[in-house]
Amino acid sequence: MERVKVLVHGVLGKMGQEVLSAVSRDPKLEAVAGVDVKASKKEILLPDGASSIPLSRDLESALRGCHPDVMVDFTNAEAAMPAVRTAVKHGVALVIGTTGLSDADLNEIESLCKKKKVGAVVAPNFAIAAVVMMHLAKVAASFFDYAEIIEMHHEQKLDAPSGTALATARGMVQARGSNFVHVYAKKESIAGSRGGDLGGVALHSVRMPGLLAHQEVILGAPGQTLRIRLDQINREAFMPGVTLAIKKAVELKEAVFGLDRLLGL
Numbered sequence: 001m002e003r004v005k006v007l008v009h010g011v012l013g014k015m016g017q018e019v020l021s022a023v024s025r026d027p028k029l030e031a032v033a034g035v036d037v038k039a040s041k042k043e044i045l046l047p048d049g050a051s052s053i054p055l056s057r058d059l060e061s062a063l064r065g066c067h068p069d070v071m072v073d074f075t076n077a078e079a080a081m082p083a084v085r086t087a088v089k090h091g092v093a094l095v096i097g098t099t100g101l102s103d104a105d106l107n108e109i110e111s112l113c114k115k116k117k118v119g120a121v122v123a124p125n126f127a128i129a130a131v132v133m134m135h136l137a138k139v140a141a142s143f144f145d146y147a148e149i150i151e152m153h154h155e156q157k158l159d160a161p162s163g164t165a166l167a168t169a170r171g172m173v174q175a176r177g178s179n180f181v182h183v184y185a186k187k188e189s190i191a192g193s194r195g196g197d198l199g200g201v202a203l204h205s206v207r208m209p210g211l212l213a214h215q216e217v218i219l220g221a222p223g224q225t226l227r228i229r230l231d232q233i234n235r236e237a238f239m240p241g242v243t244l245a246i247k248k249a250v251e252l253k254e255a256v257f258g259l260d261r262l263l264g265l
């Protein structure tokens, strides 16, 4: 069977580099081009160190020249949408990992793909462990009245709580159909000690070097607690999800949102 040809948009970024390596290692995939606004050379070396593929700043000409089956995008919200429009115009399937897309952006991706019968997988988190953790937290949510989330990230993370913690808490509240019991301290001598509150779930954020992305969901009931723990130690964690999405995207005729759908959760 022919290998799926992949163009990496944002190839010089942290995720783009990781995607290029993962695609190059997968015998069913073939990296055919890289596009990045920062490109200053005409070629990019593949991780084997022996071969290279075309590198360009111009997506349109890269699509014409290399005829990829799939464009993988890890850029930013401003760059992703023009790239999506161009790729769909060329009938190229999409794997979008860029975060920060608005609801209007997601609706546009859905309708563009439907119109052109082009497949797409759009997921804010490609780490299979994170997706399964959120699923397990939703399953557990109905059996406990108390829940707290401690999320731990590197010190350069801008936002708190993390998007994953927010999504986990929202999913848990939705799954049980009511808020958890949030225990407020009668006397909070240091403000914020009981964390944030989303639907009764107390959210706590830890930021320090030595961490990448970790989360513990603690559910409580009389005489018992359940802990669900996620540890992502590097960006490789996202790659099995990305390569799975690439292989699925070429078979799809519409956009799928969230890796959980591909995993059958």
Ligand SMILES: NC(=O)c1ccc[n+]([C@@H]2O[C@H](COP(=O)([O-])OP(=O)(O)OC[C@H]3O[C@@H](n4cnc5c(N)ncnc54)[C@H](O)[C@@H]3O)[C@@H](O)[C@H]2O)c1
Residues within 6 Å of the ligand: 009, 010, 011, 012, 013, 014, 015, 016, 035, 036, 037, 038, 074, 075, 076, 077, 078, 079, 096, 097, 098, 099, 100, 123, 124, 125, 126, 127, 238
């Ligand atoms: N879905 C997931 O599982 C997941 C995981 C990690 C990161 N992300 C998201 O992926 C995105 C990229 O993250 P990163 O850490 O690799 O960032 P990064 O800044 O290291 O890389 C982004 C790359 O995109 C390029 N770029 C920017 N504008 C462009 C344009 N107009 N045309 C072409 N290339 C352009 C930049 O030059 C850069 O090389 C972010 O939105 C991040 O939140 C998603």
